[in-house]
Amino acid sequence: MAASERSLTKRIHVWARRSEARKQCESTSWCHYAPESIMDSVKGSNLVILCAPVEMIPSLVKTVAPALKEGCIVTDVGSTKETLCKECMKVIPKNAFFVGSHPMAGSEKSGLENATSNLFENRSCFITPTEEKNPAIETVLRFWEALGMNCTCVSPEEHDAIAAHISHLPHLLASTLCSYLNQKNKSWKSFAGTGLIDTTRVASGNPNIWDSIIRQNITEIELSLEGFQKELKKLDSLIKNRDYEAIRSFLVKGKEFRDSL
Numbered sequence: 001m002a003a004s005e006r007s008l009t010k011r012i013h014v015w016a017r018r019s020e021a022r023k024q025c026e027s028t029s030w031c032h033y034a035p036e037s038i039m040d041s042v043k044g045s046n047l048v049i050l051c052a053p054v055e056m057i058p059s060l061v062k063t064v065a066p067a068l069k070e071g072c073i074v075t076d077v078g079s080t081k082e083t084l085c086k087e088c089m090k091v092i093p094k095n096a097f098f099v100g101s102h103p104m105a106g107s108e109k110s111g112l113e114n115a116t117s118n119l120f121e122n123r124s125c126f127i128t129p130t131e132e133k134n135p136a137i138e139t140v141l142r143f144w145e146a147l148g149m150n151c152t153c154v155s156p157e158e159h160d161a162i163a164a165h166i167s168h169l170p171h172l173l174a175s176t177l178c179s180y181l182n183q184k185n186k187s188w189k190s191f192a193g194t195g196l197i198d199t200t201r202v203a204s205g206n207p208n209i210w211d212s213i214i215r216q217n218i219t220e221i222e223l224s225l226e227g228f229q230k231e232l233k234k235l236d237s238l239i240k241n242r243d244y245e246a247i248r249s250f251l252v253k254g255k256e257f258r259d260s261l
Helices: 019-026 038-042 054-067 082-091 137-146 156-181 186-191 194-204 207-216 218-240 244-260
Strands: 047-050 073-076 100-103 124-128 150-153
Touching: 038 054, 047 054, 054 073, 054 082, 054 207, 073 082, 073 137, 082 100, 082 156, 082 207, 100 137, 100 156, 124 137, 124 156, 137 150, 156 194, 156 207, 156 218, 207 218, 218 244
Parallel strands: 047 073, 073 100, 124 150
Antiparallel strands: 100 124
C-alpha cells in the first residue's frame, strides 16, 4: 500500500496462506496479482519481502529459491535477526541476494483492515547484512527510506541485543502486568483509566508471533529481564526504606527518558 502510493513499483504481487486474505488483497487498487502459489507470486520480481513469523522465514526463502530471477533481492520484516539471517543465507540461491530488515513499525492489531499507508513514516528501520560487500544492501536501505523510514545498518547480533531491550522487554512487561492484574478482583478492570490502557496496549499482540520471537532471541531477552529486575529491586528498596527523595529522583529520570522518545 505504501509502496504503491509512492510510485516505487510497477507491479505488486501478494501471497498469503489464506485464500480469503489473497482475495481481499486482489480487490484493492495496489495489488495486481495474488496467486494461490507462492512460487507464482515471486516469479519475475526484483524485490521479495517476507512478512511471517520469524521461524517460518528461512523455510519460505528455501521454498521460493527456485523461482527467484537473476539478481532478485529478498528481505524480511522479522523481529529477530541472528538465527534468521544465518539460516536465510544458507538457502538463498547464488543468483539472488538476501539482506535482513526490521522496520520498527506496527501495532497490536492485525489484518488488512488495519493497514495504513503511513505506517512507516518517521519510524526506525534496521538493516542487518551479514556481508559488508553485499550489493543489495543499498537497494534495501533506499526502499525503506523511500517509505519514510530512518534506517540504520547493524549486525544481526547487535540488532537482537537492541530489540530485546526496546521492543521485546516492553511487550513482556505489559503481558506480565496483565497476567498479574488478571489474578485480582475481576471488577477492578472496570475502573481502569488510560494509564493502564496505554501501558498494556502491546500485550494485545498475537501470542503465537511473540512465542516465536522469544524462542529466537531467548538469550538477549534473559539479559534484558535480568537488568530490569535489578532496576525494579532498586525501586523496591527505595520504597521499603521510605527514601522519598531518591524515589522522586528515580521518577524524574524515568520521565526524562520518556520525554526524550
